[in-house]
Amino acid sequence: MTEHFSALILLMPLFGALLVTLLGRERRTACWLTALVCLAASSAFAIGNICQVLASKSGDLRYRMGGWQESAGYEVGIELRVDMLAALVVAMVVLVGFVNIIFAKTRVGSEMKDKVAFFYALKQLLIVGLCGIVMTNDAFNLYVLIEITSLTSYALIAMGNRRAALSSFNYIIMGTIGASFYLLGVGYLYIKTGTLNIDDISSVMQSGDLWAHPSIMIAFVLIMLGIWTKMAFFPLHGWLPNAYSYAPGVVGSFMAPLMTKVMVYVMLRVMLWLFGGEYVYSSGHIWGELIIWMSIIAIIAGSFLALACTDIKKMLTYLIVAEVGYMVGGAWLMDGAGILGSMYHILSDAAMTFCLFLAASIVILRTGDHRLTAFTGLFRSMPLTMTGFTVGALSMIGLPPTCGFFSKWYLISGAIEVGHWSYVAALLFSSLVNAVIFFRIIERAYFGRIEGVESLPVDADGSPPVVLDRVPYSMLLPLLMAAGSVLLVGIYNEVLAGWLRAAIPSL
Amino acid sequence: MEFLAAGFIEENIVPKFNYWVYVILMMIGLFAMITKNNLIKKLIGMAIFQTAIILFYVSIGVKAESGIPILGHEQHHEIVEEGRASSEVIKKEKFANPLPHVLMLTAIVVGVSTLGLALAISQRIYGSFNTLEEDEILDQLRPGGHD
Amino acid sequence: MIEESFLPLITWMVSLLAVPAILLLRRTPNAREMATFVAAFAKFALVAVMVPMILDGRVLRFSFGEILPGIPLEFRVDGLGILFALVASSLWILTTLYAVGYMRGLKEHDQTRFFACFAVSISATIGVAFAGNLFTLYLFYEVLSLSTYPLVTHHGDKEARSGGRTYLSHLLGTSVAFVLPAMIYCWVRSGGDMSFTDGGFLAGKIGAGDGMIVLLALTLGFAKSGLMPFHSWLPNAMVAPTPVSALLHAVAVVKVGVFCVIRVFTGVFGTDFLGELDVATAVSWIAAFTVITSSLIALSQDNLKRRLAFSTIGQLGYIVLGVSLLSPLGVTGSILHIAMHAFGKITLFFCAGAIYVAMHKKYVSELVGIGRKMPITMAAFAIGSLSVIGLPVTGGLVSKWYLVMGTAESGQIALLVVFLVSSILNACYFLPIVYRAFLCRPEESLYDGGRQEAPLACLVPLCITAALSVFSFFNPNLLLKLAGLMTGVE
Structure with a gap:
């Protein structure tokens, strides 16, 4: 059975989604339990997958879906390919999904009304899509999976209030443009190479020496544009802040850490495996320098936009835009350390965004207020929540030993190695702006004292178990787990970086 | 000048007219998606946009003087009854490439579901705003900003 | 002569272990203060035990293991470190005594938080004193900035808040903007090794122009040393209760700043190499x-x-x-x-x-x-x-x-x-x-x-x-x- 791990990661939530839909809208706890079990199983397989990759000599596992054997040296069916990077990102996706399911338990009822079962089904489908994106080795299959994730996330976002529906609509428009560009790019690649398997495309381009052909260039540009739209790379970020901040709390806290990060992964995959570093970074193209400057603009603009926000979730979403700039810039530094930083930042940014979004959701739930002023005096009334929030905040600022510090470390060292000082300056600038943003909140939470904290609204969903912060365990625990992961990813950065470094193809 | 233009058309437009068609359609779709004020018009633009890409894919599978990629009775007879090697009987250049067409089946499904979802969402939007004009919706959201 | 030893770890841990004790004993002030005193005396005694070893010319080392490629999180106790630790730990005893008198004399609020943060700050100070490489130094430097923030703003009024804001923005801002890139640059340049050595780990690996920039970035970036453009946090931090000003702004925090500068001169560059670079x-x-x-x-x-x-x-x-x-x-x-x-x-x-x-x-x-x-x-x-x-x-x-x-x-x-x-x-x-x-x-x-x-x-x-x-x-x-x-x- 061990050889089927990568497929099982996908199948568990897929069947879970089906089962949940069959269970229907009345049996909420059963739905929750099903989703929990499926994702727990999936997480276990994902961890097993990491071990397998570690144990394997070549460092990447291949799995032919449906057992289609290759013919004449080309893959016929859809192939899954799991190297260390993919294994880690998949584990990140399912673990975040798993923890988020725990978090959703008490919230789902009040946020989704009678659509609880659909929520669990869509969420599991979303996880299937994300994991598939990460593992698939087929360029067209990648498109289908991108659309699966997009479709489910449109629906999930639209479950919020009427603003959420409008944001979801805009997201559909932007998302479709992005995915279609990607599809077009794949078409051009198919014209030139006659195959859809990523490795085969790469080897055909290599053997046929197709690099100089304009079709390849057009394919590359189209694919990149598509992926950037999907990952909200400034200035293609317009859809993101509204979509994530108006989405229901349980949805936003799950999509914000994962969607953009997985798309960054796709970008790395396309750059390093599909086209190959030699082509992407070759000196004949002007785009390298240009894109680093675009990412610098993304970082600075994202930071400023976040600074101007008074709504906590909007602020966090603009920070995501800045963080996407980090990763794109790191990937384009044309240097092993920069790429490593970018890969490591996928993991660390997911951890810290997850942590911050969970904390923000809890605060919004407890205070009923989504502005920054909601934080006034919270260190006294919700110490644990604020501790979690502070850990995430310190990581965003980039203080050791949180993971944010180490991803900055790798990114900056990559930039220093190639002498790109403006990128270093942008990273430091964003650190400082983040410090201003978060200490503004922490100071408010630390000093401000408000009366009548007791009279704040209790969870609308019956009477959940109430603890220290007057928040159900099922919400507090995920937050603390997320905060713990911020620290763990930071402390064990060397191990992770070592694994990731082995996954980078030589430039 | 006229001569030049004729040469241009002959070299670039006539042999590649499928690309021109898809690019023009795509641009129409993109234009509608971005500039139209009515949400349904945006969706119509989106449909055109996706269809353009489908056309592009379908057209790249076609070869000059090729037919549909289905085996005829004669070929079937030759392979099964006479036992000839299939690679001899089936001439690649006689058949259109089926793969892009198959891919597009999936893409059409994706496109339809996107459109369906988008229509459902616009119905919700209409339900809560009583309009599908983007500027009117934004106007409603501006003053209170209560949700 | 470097030898492995747990003494630096224990010395560092003692005041950290006092924190849960202080928090648990928050209802009985006398017992709470007793916990602080026990930790303070234990810490001083441990430092005193190490002094003769160091005088023998030994260097005590404790490593937590590598945290970044080539960089362990490690303590390394040498003459400079033990001298600073000696000063800080001895004065902690006195300051605790003084703080008890002061805080009770003025009936201050939140004394438990005060003593807990105090203990964390001392641990961070000892961490800086014992830091064996630039990264460890930076880590504890930042911990010190954060753990002293609640102390500086203890009064919680408007003045304290604005003082605290200046305090953090100066200390964090300079360390992130200057020290961090300079440190990573050192790491790239020195090939991954950042342990303080007598001759300096950067010696011979950097040119005069870059050296100048790195030196200035590190010296000014450790803004706790109060050098002129970045000094204004210090007067503003005087809104803190006096024991805080006494221990932190006469001893721990500012001395950590200059201690870092001395480390930069002696351990990072080495005075001889700086002489060459001029x-x-x-x-x-x-x-x-x-x-x-x-x-x-x-x-x-x-x-x-x-x-x-x-x-x-x-x-x-x-x-x-x-x-x-x-x-x-x-x-x-x-x-x-x-x-x-x-x-x-x-x-x-x-x-x-x-x-x-x-x-x-x-x-x-x-x-x-x-x-x-x-x-x-x-x-x-x-x-x-x-x-x-x-x-x-x-x-x-x-x-x-x-x-x-x-x-x-x-x-x-x-x-x-x-x-x-x-x-x-x-x-x-x-x-x-x-x-x-x-x-x-x-x-x-x-x-x-x-x-x-x-x-x-x-x-x-x-x-x-x-x-x-x-x-x-x-x-x-x-x-x-x-x-x-x-x-x-x-």
């Missing part, structure tokens, strides 16, 4: 400017704690100036001055706090004639002043002597003038306070009636620190030997 003069002049300017500003301050704060900035300038001379005598002077100034300045802060507890006076102009009211306090104040000015019979003279010798040794006569002028200025802003406290005409005196000293818990520590100042004049051998381990000066 880039340290820039730092010398920044420090000289800081010394003179801050002394002039101190002259004009009426708030006693602010005057002390600016005096501290000037004295920190001495230390940076001394080490930037790159001569063994100068470096020795700097290291000694960490200790000597700590004893002197903590006495002065204790006195300021005692005056506030007993009389609720904060301003220099209100101290006329207070010598008759609080003779012991003001006598200690006089000793502290002498030490900071650098007059006999106090330890300040010893360190200043070495600093001046160092200036002569390196042939920087202009900087010699800086030392002299600044000493005169120091005298100008301290001696009049002492003079008018004791020797004013009876009708000028703002006080009448009998003696009224601060509580004993406040009084005892300041007497002890004053005595330490005097003692270190007569017997500076231990400190000299420890400093000599680094610089080779006997």
